Amino acid sequence: MREVRAAFRRFWPLTRGDRGWLVVIVACVVVAALAETASILLFAELTDNALKAGSLSAFWGPAGGWLAVAVLGALVGYLGNSLATWTAERFVRRLRAGVFHHLQGLPPHFFQRHRRGDLVERLTGDVEAIEQMVVSGVVGTVSAAFSAVFYAAAALYLRWDLALVTFVLAPLFLLAARRFSGRIRTASQDERVADGAITSVVEESLGNIVLTQAYNRRHAEEERLDREARAWLKASVRGARLSEMYEQFVEVVETLCVLTVIGLGVWEISAGRMTLGQLLAFAAFIGYLYPPVRSLGRLGLTLTAATAGAQRLGEILDARPAVTDPPAPVPPWPVRGWVAFHDITFHYPGTGRPALRELSLTAAPGQLVVVTGPSGAGKSTLAKLLTRFYDPTTGTICLDGIPLPHLSLDFLRDRITLLPQETLILHGTIRENIAAGRPGASDEDIERAARSAAAHSFVTALPKGYDTLIAPGTAALSGGQLKRLTIARAMLRTAPVLILDEPTAGLDAVAARRIVQPLRHLMSGRTTLMITHDLTLAPDADRILVLDGGRLVESGTHEELLAHGGTYASLAVTSRPAPALPG
Numbered sequence: 289m290r291e292v293r294a295a296f297r298r299f300w301p302l303t304r305g306d307r308g309w310l311v312v313i314v315a316c317v318v319v320a321a322l323a324e325t326a327s328i329l330l331f332a333e334l335t336d337n338a339l340k341a342g343s344l345s346a347f348w349g350p351a352g353g354w355l356a357v358a359v360l361g362a363l364v365g366y367l368g369n370s371l372a373t374w375t376a377e378r379f380v381r382r383l384r385a386g387v388f389h390h391l392q393g394l395p396p397h398f399f400q401r402h403r404r405g406d407l408v409e410r411l412t413g414d415v416e417a418i419e420q421m422v423v424s425g426v427v428g429t430v431s432a433a434f435s436a437v438f439y440a441a442a443a444l445y446l447r448w449d450l451a452l453v454t455f456v457l458a459p460l461f462l463l464a465a466r467r468f469s470g471r472i473r474t475a476s477q478d479e480r481v482a483d484g485a486i487t488s489v490v491e492e493s494l495g496n497i498v499l500t501q502a503y504n505r506r507h508a509e510e511e512r513l514d515r516e517a518r519a520w521l522k523a524s525v526r527g528a529r530l531s532e533m534y535e536q537f538v539e540v541v542e543t544l545c546v547l548t549v550i551g552l553g554v555w556e557i558s559a560g561r562m563t564l565g566q567l568l569a570f571a572a573f574i575g576y577l578y579p580p581v582r583s584l585g586r587l588g589l590t591l592t593a594a595t596a597g598a599q600r601l602g603e604i605l606d607a608r609p610a611v612t613d614p615p616a617p618v619p620p621w622p623v624r625g626w627v628a629f630h631d632i633t634f635h636y637p638g639t640g641r642p643a644l645r646e647l648s649l650t651a652a653p654g655q656l657v658v659v660t661g662p663s664g665a666g667k668s669t670l671a672k673l674l675t676r677f678y679d680p681t682t683g684t685i686c687l688d689g690i691p692l693p694h695l696s697l698d699f700l701r702d703r704i705t706l707l708p709q710e711t712l713i714l715h716g717t718i719r720e721n722i723a724a725g726r727p728g729a730s731d732e733d734i735e736r737a738a739r740s741a742a743a744h745s746f747v748t749a750l751p752k753g754y755d756t757l758i759a760p761g762t763a764a765l766s767g768g769q770l771k772r773l774t775i776a777r778a779m780l781r782t783a784p785v786l787i788l789d790e791p792t793a794g795l796d797a798v799a800a801r802r803i804v805q806p807l808r809h810l811m812s813g814r815t816t817l818m819i820t821h822d823l824t825l826a827p828d829a830d831r832i833l834v835l836d837g838g839r840l841v842e843s844g845t846h847e848e849l850l851a852h853g854g855t856y857a858s859l860a861v862t863s864r865p866a867p868a869l870p871g
């Protein structure tokens with residue numbers, strides 16, 4: 289119960305703005321329950337005065353009243369249920385948006401620890417489970433409680449002594465719910481975990497379909513899915529079995545109660561202390577009383593099941609972003625592009641070994657700094673620190689002399705363009721893919737960027753030109769062509785600082801050569817930090833930094849470092865030969 293309270297306290301504030309509607313829904317529910325109560329009393333009147341006496345004249349009055357009450361009940365029922373669905377869906381939308389917003393701000397290591405499919409499940413299944421608790425749960429409880437009170441009051445009004453006898457059996461429902469709730473919660477928790485695992489396996493397998501097919505891993509992947517599906521089957525069958533057991537037990541208790549009422553009623557009628565109409569109405573009230581009492585019991589089960597979802601969402605919401613906005617960010621200024629790392633040491637969270645040690649570097653506006661070194665040297669980490677995915681453990685990074693933590697994250701990231709190693713393609717047209725660099729860019733801007741990135745001619749050669757649909761892993765364009773689209777996208781951004789992370793990764797020598805000129809266009813006028821193993825562009829660099837084991841081991845121009853004959857000189861020999869470059 290403590291978990292339910294904690295989950296409720298955490299998510300109830302999200303109903304702010306809709307609480308007025310919740311009151312209206314509850315009012316509708318109360319009126320609907322009252323209408324139901326009135327119709328049963330009218331039914332008793334009809335039975336005793338019209339049916340038993342065979343009097344048509346006694347029929348019209350109660351019949352008219354019953355019809356009016358039924359119409360009223362139908363209207364408020366319709367209104368209440370429609371409003372309840374609308375409010376519940378708004379809650380789901382708000383909760384999902386909130387969790388998604390939080391999730392997007394979490395650091396890369398969070399996504400390395402959580403499988404994507406599992407996160408998808410949390411944003412869908414778990415979000416809905418919480419709605420079941422917070423909105424539908426509240427409306428359900430209030431409506432069940434009111435209905436139970438009205439029907440119980442009506443039964444007491446008809447025959448208080450008989451009513452008390454049947455009420456004695458009511459605690460059996462609650463007892464049953466209590467016994468079942470713990471086990472149902474465990475089953476539903478297992479089911480959600482298995483749901484997430486299934487989504488993950490499907491997503492990972494389809495995401496790596498080339499590997500799956502080329503390495504004949506279809507059977508292995510099917511087995512992986514089957515393993516997760518079996519865990520899901522076990523959990524969901526266990527959950528369904530427990531719920532069914534509970535339902536059937538309650539059914540038997542209900543029958544016991546109804547039989548008790550009829551038995552006592554027969555005895556009372558034979559003694560002349562009760563009419564048939566009263567007995568029928570009384571039995572109806574008792575019959576109507578059970579569903580709300582039952583749903584109050586079941587509500588307990590829904591609540592405990594929903595806490596499983598709440599715990600899983602809590603894990604996301606409790607994860608903290610690695611960096612946050614300062615309370616009073618430095619006001620925006622026209623950034624020139626001075627970049628400086630002062631004595632930076634950095635450990636990834638949860639690791640003992642520093643990825644960077646006492647590293648310093650500066651880049652003046654418009655300069656090209658090439659960062660190279662063996663794999664794992666810490667090159668990409670530099671990019672993550674400059675874009676503030678993480679803050680350094682010690683030392684300061686400045687943009688135009690201002691430490692990065694003094695800037696708002698949006699301002700900083702708008703001033704830096706990152707061209708990551710992976711060619712990131714969005715689901716959409718070529719035009720949309722390029723325009724993602726600057727939302728609202730005009731067609732002329734897009735075309736200019738594409739020309740500059742040497743993409744315009746191959747795009748216009750496509751039957752649908754800029755309106756060609758592409759997607760991640762698309763076969764319509766080559767790797768080099770896709771890379772040029774991402775360069776065009778970066779070109780649209782007006783950021784004065786550029787980070788290129790292995791811009792030629794995954795391209796053959798010819799494709800790599802084709803992007804040299806577009807890259808030069810992109811770098812022109814921007815402070816560029818180029819992280820690369822491919823030293824094709826190194827001779828252009830104002831400075832080359834060689835990292836090893838997180839330390840800066842060499843620094844200088846291409847000629848200086850070649851003459852020095854150290855790590856750079858040996859890397860330059862093994863790197864692909866510099867092609868004849870235009871321009």
Ligand SMILES: Nc1ncnc2c1ncn2[C@@H]1O[C@H](COP(=O)(O)OP(=O)(O)OP(=O)(O)O)[C@@H](O)[C@H]1O
Nearest residue numbers: 396397636639643662663664665666667668669670
């Ligand atoms: N998210 C992370 N959590 C923990 N350690 C990490 C993480 N990312 C990188 N590292 C570690 O930090 C060190 C530097 O990694 P980094 O990716 O910066 O190297 P790199 O020089 O860019 O390598 P490559 O050339 O292979 O891309 C490596 O030892 C790596 O294992």
